Amino acid sequence: MTDQDGSEAETASPELAAEELKFSFRGLREESDIRKAISIRSIGGRLPQLIRRSLTLAWRVDRRAVVLLLTFQVLSALLEAFGLLATTRTITELIASGHIADRVQAALPSVLAIATAAALRTVLGIGINMIGSDLEPRIARRAEWMMLEAATEAELSAYDTPGFNDAWDAADRGAVVSPDLVLESQSIMSSAASLLAAAGVLTVLHPVLLPLLLLAVVPQGVAAVAATRENYLSNLEMSADRRALSHLRWHLADKEYADQVRSDTMAPFLLAKYRRHGERVDARVRKSVRTGARYAAVGALMGGAGATLVWGAVVLLLSTGRMSVASAGTAVIALGVATTGLRGIVNWSARLFRTGLYVDDWADFIAKAGGYALARGAAAPPAPDVIRVEGATYGYPDAAKLALDKVDFHVRRGEVVALVGENGSGKTTLAKLIAGLYLPTDGEVTWDGVSTRDLDPHALWAQTSVVPQKVARWPLTARESITLGREDESGDGTILDAAAASGASDVLNELRRGLETLLAPEFWGGQDLSGGQWQRIALARAFYRRAPLLVLDEPTSALDPRAEHRIFAGLRAMAADCAIVLVTHRLTNVAVADRIVVLDHGCVLQEGTFTELTTTPGLFQELWRLQNDRASLPDQRAAQPAEEFDSGIGNSGQ
């Protein structure tokens, strides 16, 4: 139980506490696997794989750019090493004995070499930057494209699977950061190139310097990776609250519910929930920031100790005469370059590692959607003469009971068959099975004897028109909303015929630019329609398609009596060359059907013509009687004193 400000009643026992919005990564990677995958030990092995992944992604987008990027990077590293060696030469010439003018002249070629190398590296750096910036948005789009392809090629049932939508959200974040993978890999490679150049020079100067340098930088690296790991884990733990926040934000601010937020006085109630989830996120962020700061402090302390060791070694080597002044001078510069390179590798690796975790979510989604990828046959069905459902069972993932249990049904071309039953009896689910949107968990649905499992789904859907309960309000022009991009050569005639049959012509006549009007209220200049007008457009869309199977799921729920009458008056003529499956609760409308199938708790309870079912005792007759009972309400009102009747409504259920 919750009070108006959204807080749970104190008395609720844990088992009976109200459920909250929660999301799971179930079906993706298990959390324990994620923790294992991001143990510090596994990270080293992961980096090459991530660099390979970033190159593969970039390769898919633009091979030439990748080749140029790598070539520029190698050239830049070679120039850096060359510059460092030229530095030794310059210092040697400058500190040699002789007149200063002679020494400067002797050093001039190597100074020129240093300057040329630096200039060339700057040019290469600009080139690398340019190629990277050009690649990044294209990589993000490519990653998004792959997600969209994977999602649209998945079975519809994937959307009913717990965790699928979370996987989509996580993958979306992965796609957004995917270009960073390239930037970070490239920065690691460039830091590695600098390090290699400096390491080569340092090893020549004295072999002890390099291992000491590693000692200075590696602890900081480990600390950075540990902080990154903590940050990712906290994000993972917060994902449920963050999704809840985003849902609540949508429900509070979107146009769809703006009226009900006001009329139901929902704002304080939902805002309290929003605050609660927000506070949980804040607490987790605070914990993560503190842990990260602790890691950073330990890393910095150890790094400082390491750096003291390196510089102490240089001083010792110089003071004991084991290193010349020229070499020490170069060592100082090379140490600077090597430290920057190493630090770059470590810090960029930590960032690459974190990005890699998000990109893993993206890759997991693509693989996950792949797990639900349409894997049916390739046979293209001709217009079916008969569609049969044979002993079909369907259970939604994780549902406590079956939505359909051993259902037999058939519809022939030229027939109108109505599905009737109480809420939740399985009508929509059966309609989706017939239209090949779902495959039965058991049993078969066949089109002219061929199982929908063996038919090419896209070819099957091309033979199907569906008007669902909640029709899509595509952000398209009225013309596109009806043709869905499948305009034929016959010109506007077919569109206008479909519009006339559905009643959409009245809507079109009132639009400021007729068929060319943009029906997209969320865009500037786009026009919105009423619920019933949208339904008429959706019906026009279905009629325009002229598919051999027409599935109408509550197609007239928002239509006025005149518009509804037009649809049902025209339905029989339409059935001449197609099979029509009609789902409706308005039983007067099912008189148009050749046969009526009554569903109850996922099973077929009755089947017959309208006359048979209205005259035979059973569920249909009972529903029919209840629907017509409304006619007696005015009589009841007349028979009852007004006050008694009004309070009766208010007290019903007591």
Ligand SMILES: Nc1ncnc2c1ncn2[C@@H]1O[C@H](COP(=O)(O)OP(=O)(O)OP(=O)(O)O)[C@@H](O)[C@H]1O
């Ligand atoms: N996506 C889903 N995930 C889990 N269960 C679902 C889902 N959709 C429907 N169900 C369940 O399956 C059963 C059949 O639902 P279905 O939508 O087919 O019923 P219906 O007869 O069309 O209902 P209505 O008359 O209310 O439209 C119901 O128990 C419902 O709760």
